[in-house]
Amino acid sequence: MRFTRFSIAAAALIALAACAPPGQQAETGAGATGPIKIANVNAQSGQLSSLGQWEHKGVKLAIDEANKAGGVNGRQIKLDLFDSQGDPTVGTNVARKIAAEGYIAMLGTAESAVTLAMAPILKDAKIPNITSGQSPKLAELKSPFLFLNAPTSVTFDETLAEYLVDEKGHKKIALISNNGAYGAGEHDAFLTSLKTRNVTPVADEVVTPDQKDFNSNLAKIREQDPDVLFIGAEEVQSGLIAKQARELGIEAVFAGGAPMGTDVYATTAGLKNAEGSVVSSPYLSNEASEPIKEFAAKYKAAYNEEARMHVAKAYDGASILIEALKQTNGEGGQKLADAIRGVKRAGLLGDYNYDANGVGIHETKIGLVKDGKVVPEAAS
Amino acid sequence: MHVFLQTLIGGVTFGAVYALVAMGFSIVYRTMGLVNFAHGSVVMIGAYAASTFYMTSKLPFAVAIVVAIVVTALIGLVIERFLRPLENKDFTLMLIGTIGFGAVLEAGAVLVWGATGHAVPSPVATGPIDLGGIRIPTYNLVVIAVAAAATGLLALFLQRTKRGAAMQAVAMDHQAATAVGIHVGRSNAMAFAIGAGLAALAGSLIGPMLYVNPTMGGTLGIKGFAAAMLGGFGSMPGAIVGGLAFGLLDAFAAGNFQEYSELVTFLVFAVIVMIRPTGIFGEATVNRA
Numbered sequence: 241m242r243f244t245r246f247s248i249a250a251a252a253l254i255a256l257a258a259c260a261p262p263g264q265q266a267e268t269g270a271g272a273t274g275p276i277k278i279a280n281v282n283a284q285s286g287q288l289s290s291l292g293q294w295e296h297k298g299v300k301l302a303i304d305e306a307n308k309a310g311g312v313n314g315r316q317i318k319l320d321l322f323d324s325q326g327d328p329t330v331g332t333n334v335a336r337k338i339a340a341e342g343y344i345a346m347l348g349t350a351e352s353a354v355t356l357a358m359a360p361i362l363k364d365a366k367i368p369n370i371t372s373g374q375s376p377k378l379a380e381l382k383s384p385f386l387f388l389n390a391p392t393s394v395t396f397d398e399t400l401a402e403y404l405v406d407e408k409g410h411k412k413i414a415l416i417s418n419n420g421a422y423g424a425g426e427h428d429a430f431l432t433s434l435k436t437r438n439v440t441p442v443a444d445e446v447v448t449p450d451q452k453d454f455n456s457n458l459a460k461i462r463e464q465d466p467d468v469l470f471i472g473a474e475e476v477q478s479g480l481i482a483k484q485a486r487e488l489g490i491e492a493v494f495a496g497g498a499p500m501g502t503d504v505y506a507t508t509a510g511l512k513n514a515e516g517s518v519v520s521s522p523y524l525s526n527e528a529s530e531p532i533k534e535f536a537a538k539y540k541a542a543y544n545e546e547a548r549m550h551v552a553k554a555y556d557g558a559s560i561l562i563e564a565l566k567q568t569n570g571e572g573g574q575k576l577a578d579a580i581r582g583v584k585r586a587g588l589l590g591d592y593n594y595d596a597n598g599v600g601i602h603e604t605k606i607g608l609v610k611d612g613k614v615v616p617e618a619a620s
Numbered sequence: 621m622h623v624f625l626q627t628l629i630g631g632v633t634f635g636a637v638y639a640l641v642a643m644g645f646s647i648v649y650r651t652m653g654l655v656n657f658a659h660g661s662v663v664m665i666g667a668y669a670a671s672t673f674y675m676t677s678k679l680p681f682a683v684a685i686v687v688a689i690v691v692t693a694l695i696g697l698v699i700e701r702f703l704r705p706l707e708n709k710d711f712t713l714m715l716i717g718t719i720g721f722g723a724v725l726e727a728g729a730v731l732v733w734g735a736t737g738h739a740v741p742s743p744v745a746t747g748p749i750d751l752g753g754i755r756i757p758t759y760n761l762v763v764i765a766v767a768a769a770a771t772g773l774l775a776l777f778l779q780r781t782k783r784g785a786a787m788q789a790v791a792m793d794h795q796a797a798t799a800v801g802i803h804v805g806r807s808n809a810m811a812f813a814i815g816a817g818l819a820a821l822a823g824s825l826i827g828p829m830l831y832v833n834p835t836m837g838g839t840l841g842i843k844g845f846a847a848a849m850l851g852g853f854g855s856m857p858g859a860i861v862g863g864l865a866f867g868l869l870d871a872f873a874a875g876n877f878q879e880y881s882e883l884v885t886f887l888v889f890a891v892i893v894m895i896r897p898t899g900i901f902g903e904a905t906v907n908r909a
Binding site for chain 1: 872
C-alpha cells in the first residue's frame with residue numbers, strides 16, 4: 241500500500257514536471273534556434289473587440305509576411321493571441337502570464353487603460369511592449385520598455401487646435417467628451433491647446449462612456465451656438481453625439497481625433513450628419529500614398545475588408561518589432577528595447593523616430609469627412 | 621426651459637424602451653418567480669434580428685420587427701424548456717441557467733454577426749419636428765407610440781383573454797391554478813415567449829438610435845432590470861412607471877451631474893429602493909424557491 245502511494249506521488253511529480261509552462265523551456269538567448277515567442281494582447285470580446293480584432297489582423301499580417309520571408313535570421317516568429325477583453329484587470333493577469341511563459345515582446349493593446357495597467361509588470365519583466373494606446377499618461381510613465389505606435393492625444397489635439405483656431409479663426413468652440421481613459425486624455429489635451437491660444441470653450445460637457453442619450457448635454461451646448469463642437473469619444477459614441485447634435489439643430493462643425501475618421505463613426509452618425517467633420521489623424525485614407533495603397537490592397541486580399549488606421553498602426557508596430565528583433569538576433573530584454581528605440585522607419589502612419597518617452601510619431605494631419613470617408617484637408 | 625424640455629424628450633424615449641425591457645423581466649418574474657438574466661442578451665438578439673432583416677433582406681422595418689419578435693419568442697421557449705425540469709426544485713440553478721443562456725446568446729451573436737456590430741439607418745426619413753426651438757426627432761415619436769401600443773396590447777391580453785387570465789392565475793397561486801386544470805408549464809412557456817418578444821421589440825426600436833453590437837444588451841439589461849425594481853418587480857404598471865422614471869432620472873442626471881451622472885442615477889435608485897424595497901407599485905412577490 242505504502243509502495244502504491246509512493247508510486248502515485250512519484251508519477252504525479254514526474255507529470256507535474258512534464259507540464260511546466262512551455263515558456264520555461266523556450267530558447268531566449270542569442271544562440272537560440274527555436275521560434276521567437278511574441279504575445280499579441282487585445283480585446284477579442286466585449287465592447288472594444290472591434291478595435292482588438294482590427295489590431296490583431298494588422299499584427300498577424302506583418303508577422304505572417306516576415307515568417308514567409310524566412311523569419312528573423314532564419315527563426316520563425318510564433319505569435320500568440322491573448323484576449324484582454326478591454327479590461328485592465330484581465331490585462332494585468334495576461335501580463336503576468338506572458339512574463340511567466342517566456343514571451344520576449346508584446347504587441348497591443350489598443351486601449352490606453354489596459355496598457356497603463358500592464359506596463360509596470362512588463363517593465364519589471366523587461367518585456368518591450370509596443371502599444372496602440374495614445375493617452376498622454378502612457379508617455380508620462382517614461383517606461384524604457386513601453387513604445388507607442390502613434391502620437392499621443394497631445395499631438396492629435398494640438399494639430400486640431402492649430403487648424404481650427406489659428407488657420408480657420410474659430411473662437412466659439414464647445415467640448416463634449418467622455419471620462420474614459422481615451423476621452424479624458426482628449427479633453428485635457430484639447431483644452432490645453434485652446435488655453436495656449438487664449439481660447440475659452442463656450443461649453444465643456446463631460447459624459448460617461450456608457451451614455452447613449454445626450455439631449456440634455458447637447459441642449460446646453462446649443463444655447464451657446466458654437467461654431468465648432470469638439471467630440472472626445474470613441475467611434476460609436478462620437479457617432480451618436482454627432483447624430484443627436486444634428487437632430488437638435490446644432491450646426492457647428494464637428495471636430496475630433498482618429499475615431500471620427502472611421503466608417504463606424506460615419507455610419508453611426510449617418511453620412512449626412514458626419515459630412516464635413518474635421519479629423520486629426522496620422523492616417524487619413526487608404527489612398528493617401530503608394531505604400532499605403534499597396535498595404536490596403538494586401539490587407540483586402542488577406543481579410544476581404546477595408547484597411548483602416550488601427551490595422552495600419554498595428555502593422556507598423558509589428559514591423560518595427562521585427563526590424564528590432566533582426567538586429568538583436570531574436571534576443572529580448574533591454575537589448576530589444578534599445579533596438580526598438582533605434583529603429584527609424586518610414587511607416588504607414590508617418591516617420592517613426594522614438595523619443596525618450598517611447599513616442600514614435602510626432603505629427604498628425606487634418607482630414608475632412610466626405611461621403612463617409614476622410615480626405616486630406618488640402619485636397620478637399 | 622428649452623434645456624429642460626429637450627432633456628425630457630430624450631428621457632421619455634429611452635424610458636419607453638427601458639419600460640419594454642422592464643416588462644419583459646416582470647412578466648417572467650410574475651409567473652415563475654425567476655429573474656431572467658439572459659433578458660439583456662435577448663434584447664441584443666432582437667436588435668440584431670430586426671436590423672439584419674431590415675437592412676439585408678430589405679423587409680419593411682415593421683415587418684422586420686415582427687420577424688425579430690418571432691425569432692426571440694422561439695429563443696424564449698427554448699430557454700423555458702431547458703429550465704422546466706428545475707422548476708420547484710432548484711431555484712439557484714435556474715438563475716445560473718439564465719446567466720449561462722445570456723453568455724451563450726452573446727457568443728452566438730459574435731459567431732453569426734461578428735464582434736464589430738453595425739449602425740442601423742433610421743427607418744423614418746422625415747426630419748425632426750420643431751416646436752418653438754424644441755426639436756423632437758420623428759423616430760423618437762415612433763418609439764414612444766409603438767411602446768405605448770405594445771403596452772396596451774399586453775394589458776388587454778392579460779386582462780381580457782382566457783390565456784392571459786390563466787397566466788395571472790399561475791402568477792397568484794400556481795398550485796391552485798394546477799388544481800383547476802391550468803397547464804403551468806405552458807403558461808410559463810408563454811410568459812418566457814412574451815418576455816422575449818418584448819425584449820425583441822425594445823431591441824428593434826433602440827437599434828436605429830444606437831449601434832447594434834453583441835454587448836449592447838449589457839447596459840440595456842441592467843437599466844431595464846433597475847427600472848423593473850424601481851417600479852416594483854413583477855408589477856406591469858410598475859415596469860412602465862419604473863422605465864419612464866429611470867429614463868428621466870438618467871437624462872436629467874446626465875445634464876446636471878456630468879461625469880457623475882451614472883453614480884447619481886444609481887444612488888437615487890438605491891435610496892428609493894431602501895425607502896421602499898418593493899418599488900413604487902410594490903406587491904407581494906412570487907417565490908417558488
